[in-house]
Amino acid sequence: MNGDLYLADALKRFREAKSQCDRALAQVPVERWTHRIDPESNSLATLMLHLSGNMLSRWTDFLTTDGEKPDRDRDAEFEDPGAFDPAALRARWERGWACLLGALEGLTGADLDRTVTIRNEPHTVLEAINRQLSHYPYHAGQLVLLAKHLAPGPWQTLSVARGGSRAYNAAMMGDRPQP
Template sequence: MALKFTTSHIEDALAIFRQYKLLGERAMAQVSDAQLFASLDEESNSIAIIVKHITGNMRSRWTDFLTTDGEKPDRNRDCEFVDPPATREALLSEWEDGWARVFGAIEPLTDEDLARVVTIRGEAHSVMQAINRQLAHYPQHVGQIVLLAKHYAGEQWQTLSVARNKSGEFNRKVATGEASQR
């Protein structure tokens, strides 16, 4: 993704969220249905469990973002780590719903809204702090998804960024305008 120069925190946050949404999707597309639900060991989460957790967080944090606590009373965080949706389609439907809530809550905001107060677990946060909290949280989990997908895909893995040992070639293409950055 090409960097768009901006001084708007809202605009930049939305671009980063979109970048990580796409990164997760591109990683999940490279694994089989069975691999989405596989765990490396008893203490590890599958890709599906990670998706269930972050989408549960997204539903809680971004539903009625400005008017209700970001930790909704009906959220059961512990249940997010068991029994993921049974199919790829159901999992991706939850993924889309979660991201729709993120974008639906942030897109109407302006940078003037950044100083407004919202609560998460009863603690006051500025809107900027609440956004930044999730800008740290979701990429962490998308990184886990990418790592697991890369592990499962093995030699079939298609890089999601600059390929190993190809930085010089990539930089030359960027400098000459031949390459589009992801």
């Protein structure tokens, strides 16, 4: 396996997840970001707090410190913020993604076999990246579904629109006949 190709693809997948989240959040008024559909569900703000908290913990000093930082309060990430500050939440969200992307951009294929720890459990860098490639899109899907539920007016699809597959495929194929 070419490690540099893998890292480039991992970065692409993380950026796609962030883009989906950002485009979904943009369709929901910030006043609705703390709404929960039931007491056991997460709000958009909760998902943003959790994802950014995880990113800041896992990816700060990624190669040299445990991925679960002692100052992280994971349980608080799942509670409604006492005083909701959308600008502060958005800034934390951006810091989390920047931390993740910056850490990955600093890696080379040779780093994939190195060992890092998460909660004192050893992982190769490859395993640690794959762990988050399954975790973040899981929550991104929750965020998108909740945003679609909370958004006023018509939803602007984040992918190929219903009933639009033929037109999308034709555009992607340059109107070439398909085999």
